[in-house]
Amino acid sequence: MDTSITLTVDGRRHDVVVDTRTTLLDALRERLAVTSAKKGCDHGQCGSCTVLLEGRRHLTCLTLAVAHDGDEIVTAAGVSALEGGAGDDAPTSLHPLQEAFLAHDGLQCGYCTPGQVCSAIGMLDEAKQGHPSHVTDDLEESVDPADLDDDEVRERMSGNLCRCGAYGGIVDAIREVAGGAPREGQPDRPAQPEREAAR
Amino acid sequence: MTVQQARPVPNRAVGIASERVDGREKVTGLATYAAEHRDLQLDDPLHAWMVTSTIARGRVLRVDASAALALPGVERVLDHENAPRAASTDDRELAVLQDDRVGFRGQIVALVLAETPEAAREGARLVSVHYDAEPATVTLDAAGEDDFYAPEQVNAGHETDLEQGDVEAGLAGAAVRVEGRYSTPAEHNSPMEPHAATARWDGSVLTMYDSTQAVHAVAATLAPILGLEQSQLRVLAPYVGGGFGSKGLPHAPEVAAAMAAMAVEGRPVKLVVTRQQMFALTGYRPETISHVRIGAEPDGRIVALEHAAIGGTSRIKEYAEQTATAARMMYAGEHRRTTHRVAALDVAVPSWMRAPGEMPGMFALEVALDELAEACGVDPVDLRVRNEPELDPETGNPYNDRRLVECLQRGAERFGWADRPTSPQAIVDGDWWVGTGVASATYPTLWMPGNTARITADEDGRYGVAIGAVDIGTGARTVLAQIAADALDVDVASIDLAIGDTDLPAATVAGGSAGTGSWGTAIVQAAQQFRADHGDTPDPGVQTTGTAESYPDSVGHALHSFGATFAEVRVHRWTGELRVTRLLGVYSVGRVINPTTARSQFLGGLIMGLSGALFEESVRDSRFGHVVTQDLATYHVASHADVRGLEVDWLDEEDHLATPMGSRGVGEIGIVGTAAAIANAAHHATGVRVRDLPLTADLFLDVPPLP
Ligand code: FES
Ligand code: FES
Secondary structure (H helix, E strand, O other), X not given: OEEEEEEEEOOEEEEEEEEOOOEHHHHHHHHOOOOOOOOOOOOOOOOXXXXXXXXXXXXXXXOEHHHHOOXXXXXXXXXXXXXXXXXXXXXXXXXXXXXXXXXXXXOOOOOOHHHHHHHHHHHHHHHHOOOOOOOOOXXXXXXXXXXXXXXXXXXXXXXXXXXXXXXXXXXXXXXXXXXXXXXXXXXXXXXXXXXXXXX | OOOOOOOOOOOOOOOOOOOOOOHHHHHHOOOOOOOOOOOOOOOOOEEEXXXXXXXXXXXXXXXXXXXXXXXXXXXXXXXXXXXOOOOOOOOOOXXXXXXXXXXXXXXXXXXXXXXXXXXXXXXXXXXXXXXXXXXXXXXXXXXXXXXXXXXXXXXXXXXXXXXXXXXXXXXXXXXXXXXXXXXXXXXXXXXXXXXXXXXXXXXXXEEEEEOOOOHHHHHHHHHHHHOOOHHHEEEXXXXXOOOOOOOOOOOHHHHHHHHHHHHOOOOOEEEEOOOOOXXXXXXXXXXXXXXXXEEEOOOOXXXXXXXXXXXXXXXXXXXXXXXXXXXXXXXXXXXXXXXXXXXXXXXXXXXXXXXOOHHHHHXXXXXXXXXXXXXXXXXXXXXXXXXXXXXXXXXXXXXXXXXXXXXXXXXXXXXXXXXXXXXXXXXXXXXXXXXXEEEEEEEEOOOOOOEEEEEEEOHHHOEEEEOOOOOOOOOHHHHHHHHHHHHHOOOHHHEEEEOOEOOOOOOOOOOOOOHHHHXXXXXXXHHHHHHHHHOOOOOOOOEEEEEEOOOHHXXXXXXXXXXXXXXXXXXXXXXXXXXXXXXXXXXXXXXXXXXXXXXXXXXXXXXXXXXXXXXXXXXXXXXXXXXXXXXXXXOOOOOHHHOOOEEEEEOOOOOOXXXXXXXXXOOOHHHOOXXXXXXXXXXXXXXXXXXXXXXXXXXXXXXXXXX
């Protein structure tokens, strides 16, 4: 059965006809051609389809589009317009977290990456609101994103799988943007110094 | 002047850490993968959904599609009776919907084409397939002794068996002997982007966006099946969401997508393999069992070594993992025997998964080495140093530049190996045992002939560089521009690289850790020919195409990369939970072209090794023949929380015997030896010797205290 709903995606309003069986992910990808949200499993097991739904990170494969009539969605293609982002929707502008992903090479194939980006932004906001995680010691104490250590970030990001194994760079990127201390432990071999391009 | 062979290139851009050039498209999600294209008249596709067999062996009696076809939105249902006929059915994996035979559970038996994904999926559910099931053998345990045979050769063209000296005599006369049975389970590549294709047939050309590691190989393989000339297939893969080998060869879903497109001429067809279907239709690493016997002098020097590997393959298409080949070249020793036997099972077709052969084989060998070190009372690092061969034991050739010992020594120093207590169960920290372990890593340096690159002079001193290579996340798009810049002696910013399209000059697979080296050689050769033809100030528009048929400097040498992996683990004394707290890999891989992307490749390999050590296991149902753990909730891959304390390092070197850039491959070596280092560390922590992957918590319950 078809039904018509309205979705706002990355600041643009869409009236879209969906099947009542259409997931929010398929509404984005197949009906609106918004493919920034990726499909890795279609079963809530990988995190690739994560977007910010009404401001919170959400798996779009696990919810039906008809349940979100009127909702606002921000994908990784639109996060630069969020608070902290560059504020315009030119394709060249990036959210600081995206810049940090690039700087730390927190990606390889890029397929999990939009989901990681949205998840990280949502996660930092949860921390700001004081949400504890499974590894938070003191549930009473308020959490500050800047205080999240590696274990906290890893725990909170574990719903987003990366088969390429870009986890180290992703955690570095998130901690840099969260304003926390640099990662504990020995740093990996630093990148080789830029050799003079003597020419 | 004709440039017959690429000459070494001085490194300027090569060796510099630089950001991934396609990173912006990826962090925004604007990069488009195989199921996301709307150009080339691929918008408004029919959605294809595969119906797969529910028996492991037998015949399809009847496909009843009436209910599916009655569903609004369902346009066609293809089965073995009405699907387009293939021109060739020699490859049984790719003979999709050509006859009634079922060779494994999960095989494609029908294909539903519908206007929406919802209708396609519901339609697939409504197709009822009637079978005549036959008895099937689906596990190695169920195979009889007679079922194991010697394949003609094993994967990558290696000899099945190799015997040097007299192994039995060597073992009999050895002062110290260790012997063990080691196993690795079936594992699935599980790239995050499911295999997918969007295809359209216009009556003369089939255009297909495919999630593949090799666009030209897809065209070359599919053309004879579809009865087309290769020039009638255009395959594009601008972005690919990982593959790790599973997208190295075309599999049945690509054939299904192409056939469906040809059945509905003019209308594009989009086929996305579901995550569950990927466990039957897109290849996997088969289960391996290794029997390793080592005889050594009291000081640990190996006299005799046997590695006898067995494994499973599919009855419909043989794939024999080259599990024992690393034992041929890794360590010294006079007497040596390596063998491979496989049993043909009624199971899905196995294929390449990151470091086929080396990954399971080096797990067995490197745990066995740890056992030998223990038996001889020799430090595991020293043991490996003592067994350094002068020449490659397999061929008698000198190595290109074997620097395993340096990797071990640098790693040992960086890891703090010297402080390690010699006996197991020596470190307890609260509820945790702590231990460390080491393993060697190796990967052959492969070089693939036949790559062609085209160099074009553009306006303003810019150069177009075109080759049908594919970037599956390795960083090829970034590093090939660096290579081209050096070869043309210009800035990287002046290079416009085009890849991922069969309309570009032919390229080999992004696999075997050979992509960058092989493609790069072709780019260097074409660039040198271009300069010879057109000089340093070419007129805009001139171009040169060069094909690298050989890189003869490699002849007469045993070309390999080496590495050393060090692991620290903690094993919970009461629950058996195992955590890897530190993992260090030190590698010798020739010139590292881009430290940023290479480092990510090493880290990715280490993480996949860790994942294989602790989690990955495709459990096959012994009654029905399918993989039970067929999703990402039950087939565990390492997540953020599983990965900590990772470090990588590499030796500064150049290897012009391998490539004109001085580089060797980096994609696979990180996974090799990693599981062994972790298993060896777990033994050091607990005294429990685990010879079977993965290392699950139950193996560390009720650990007896050591005397
Ligand atoms: S696609 Fe939604 S969690 Fe995997
Ligand atoms: S970057 Fe490839 S899956 Fe994460």
